[in-house]
Amino acid sequence: MKNKLGITAAAILAAVSLAACSNGNNQSSSQSSKTSSSKIVKKNTNKQSAQSSEKEQSSSSSNSSSSSSSQKASSQAPEHDRMGYFTGKLRKALPGMLLPTKDGLGTGSDKLNVRYTSSGDTNTVYYSVGDTAKDFNSDSVKNERPYAVLKEVKNASNAEDIINYSPEQKGLPTKKLDDNTTGTIQGAAGQRYLQWNKDKWSFVIQANSMMKKDPTDRGKEVLALVNQYGVPSTSTHGNLHVTLGDHMGSLNTVIAWQDGKNVYELKAHDTETALKMLNSLK
Structure with a gap:
C-alpha cells in the first residue's frame, strides 16, 4: 500500500x-x-x-x-511698349527718318495707334489714341483724330517756306518773360503776336485780339517748357508757333526745323506733348 x-x-x-x-x-x-x-x-x-x-x-x-x-x-x-514697337516698324518702312521714341502722352499709351503715308519725298506719320489698340498702319486708324503729326520733306527746295522762321523784331512794345528773355508784342488783322528769338529759333504765340486773348501768359508757359525739354538742333532755322484757342483735336502747336537737306514739321494738340516727343527724337 x-x-x-x-x-x-x-x-x-x-x-x-x-x-x-x-x-x-x-x-x-x-x-x-x-x-x-x-x-x-x-x-x-x-x-x-x-x-x-x-x-x-x-x-x-x-x-x-x-x-x-x-x-x-x-x-x-517683355514690357508692353506700343511706342517702341511702332517706332521699330516705322524705321523699317521709312529708313533714315528722324522719329520720336516717346509718345509724349500722360495717359492712353496702351491705346496708342500709328499709321503713316509716303508720297514722293514726303513722309508723314500720324499718332492717335483710339478706343482700342489696333495694328500698325491699320486702315481703321484713319478714322481717328491724331494728337500729333510728324512730316519729313526730303531734299526740300522750299525749306524756309515750310519752317516760316520769323526774324527778331525791333521797335515794338516789349514783354518780360523771364530774367533772361524779353519778347515783343504786335497786332495785325485782329491777332496779337508775342515773339522772342534765341539762337537759330523764333518763338511765336498767336492770340485772337477780337476775343480779348493775351498771349503773354501762354508765352511764359511755352518758354518754361522750351527751357525744360529743349528744341531740336537745326541746320538753318527753326520755328515754334502756338495758336491760342484750344479745342478738341486742334493741332495748335507747330514746330519746324531743318536737318541737313531735309525739313521736319511736327504738329501737336499740346505744346508739352510735342516737346516731349522731340526731346526723344532719334
Whole structure:
C-alpha cells in the first residue's frame, strides 16, 4: 500500500514538473516572437519614415523649382511698349527718318495707334489714341483724330517756306518773360503776336485780339517748357508757333526745323506733348 502511494506521488510530481517546463518554453517562445515582431515593426516604421522624408524633400524641391521657373519667366516677360514697337516698324518702312521714341502722352499709351503715308519725298506719320489698340498702319486708324503729326520733306527746295522762321523784331512794345528773355508784342488783322528769338529759333504765340486773348501768359508757359525739354538742333532755322484757342483735336502747336537737306514739321494738340516727343527724337 505504501509503495502504491509513493509511485502515485512520484507520478504527480513528474507531471507538474513537465507542465511547468512546457509553460516556461511557451512564455520564452512568446517573448521571442514579440521581440522579433517589434524589430520588424521598427524596421518598417524607419523605412516608411525615410520614404516619407524623401517624398517631402522631392515635393519641396519640385515646388522650389516651379517657383524659380515662374519667377524667371516673370522677370523675362517683355514690357508692353506700343511706342517702341511702332517706332521699330516705322524705321523699317521709312529708313533714315528722324522719329520720336516717346509718345509724349500722360495717359492712353496702351491705346496708342500709328499709321503713316509716303508720297514722293514726303513722309508723314500720324499718332492717335483710339478706343482700342489696333495694328500698325491699320486702315481703321484713319478714322481717328491724331494728337500729333510728324512730316519729313526730303531734299526740300522750299525749306524756309515750310519752317516760316520769323526774324527778331525791333521797335515794338516789349514783354518780360523771364530774367533772361524779353519778347515783343504786335497786332495785325485782329491777332496779337508775342515773339522772342534765341539762337537759330523764333518763338511765336498767336492770340485772337477780337476775343480779348493775351498771349503773354501762354508765352511764359511755352518758354518754361522750351527751357525744360529743349528744341531740336537745326541746320538753318527753326520755328515754334502756338495758336491760342484750344479745342478738341486742334493741332495748335507747330514746330519746324531743318536737318541737313531735309525739313521736319511736327504738329501737336499740346505744346508739352510735342516737346516731349522731340526731346526723344532719334
